[in-house]
Amino acid sequence: MPRFTTPLFTASASVSYPGETYGTTVDTLSRGSVSWEDRTARYHVWVRREPEVGATWELDISGMGVIYKNPLYSVRRGDPGFYKTRYLDHRKVGNVAVVEAALAFARSGALEISAQRQITEGKAKIAGEEKAEADHVKACFFKAIDESASAGELPPTRAKEIRNLAAYLSDTSWRTLGKAVRK
Numbered sequence: 516m517p518r519f520t521t522p523l524f525t526a527s528a529s530v531s532y533p534g535e536t537y538g539t540t541v542d543t544l545s546r547g548s549v550s551w552e553d554r555t556a557r558y559h560v561w562v563r564r565e566p567e568v569g570a571t572w573e574l575d576i577s578g579m580g581v582i583y584k585n586p587l588y589s590v591r592r593g594d595p596g597f598y599k600t601r602y603l604d605h606r607k608v609g610n611v612a613v614v615e616a617a618l619a620f621a622r623s624g625a626l627e628i629s630a631q632r633q634i635t636e637g638k639a640k641i642a643g644e645e646k647a648e649a650d651h652v653k654a655c656f657f658k659a660i661d662e663s664a665s666a667g668e669l670p671p672t673r674a675k676e677i678r679n680l681a682a683y684l685s686d687t688s689w690r691t692l693g694k695a696v697r698k
Contacts (some may be wrong), residue, residue, distance in 0.1 A: 546575065547626040549617040557585045560605070560614060562621045572621040574605060574614065581605035582614065649686035652693035656681065 550559035560582055561575035574581055582603035590596050605614045657678065664674035684692075 544626065544630045547572070547621065547629070549621050549625070551613075551617070552587065555587070557587060558603075558613075559583050560617050562618065562626070572618060572626065574618065576605075582610055645690060646686055648693060649689035652689045652696075653681075653684075656689075656692070 545565065546561065546563050548559045548561050550557065552558070562572045563575040564570040564572045582605055584601040584603055586597050603610055605611070660669065660674050660677055660681075663669040664671050669677075
C-alpha cells in the first residue's frame with residue numbers, strides 16, 4: 516500500500532535577481548520545489564533543470580535526501596509530535612509514485628507560473644519602493660524651496676519658477692537627485 520494518497524501539490528520557484536544564482540526569468544529558471552501535505556506532515560522535493568530553454572525538470576539529489584518531511588505548521592517546536600526535518604529516500608517503493616507525480620507536476624508548467632508570479636510581484640514591489648523614494652525626495656525638495664522663500668532667502672518669483680520647472684522631473688530624476696544629496 517503506498518504511503519501517500521493523491522497529494523495536492525504546490526509549486527515554489529527560486530527566483531533571484533542579477534548577481535544571484537537561480538535565474539531571473541521564467542526561461543532561465545533552474546531550481547524550484549514541489550510541496551504537499553497529508554494529515555500528519557508537510558513534504559517537499561527540490562527539482563532542477565539546466566538553465567536552457569526546453570530543459571526538463573529532474574530531481575535535485577544533491578541535498579541530504581530527496582523527500583524532506585516536516586511537521587505540519589500547526590505543530591510548533593516543543594509541542595508533542597514535533598520533530599526535526601526527516602530525509603526520506605525517493606527510491607523506496609512507497610515513495611516512488613509520489614516523487615513521479617511531483618516531477619510530473621513540475622514539468623506541467625507549475626514552477627514557471629510560480630516564477631512569473633514572483634517576478635511580477637517583485638517588479639511591482641521595486642516600482643512601489645522607487646516611487647515612494649522619488650515622492651519623498653520631491654516633498655523634501657519642495658519643502659526646502661518653500662522654507663527658503665518664507666525666510667526671505669529666495670525671492671517668491673524665483674521659488675515659483677523652480678517649483679514649475681521641478682514639476683516636470685521624472686521619478687528617476689528625483690531618485691538620482693536623492694542619491695546625489697545623500698553622498
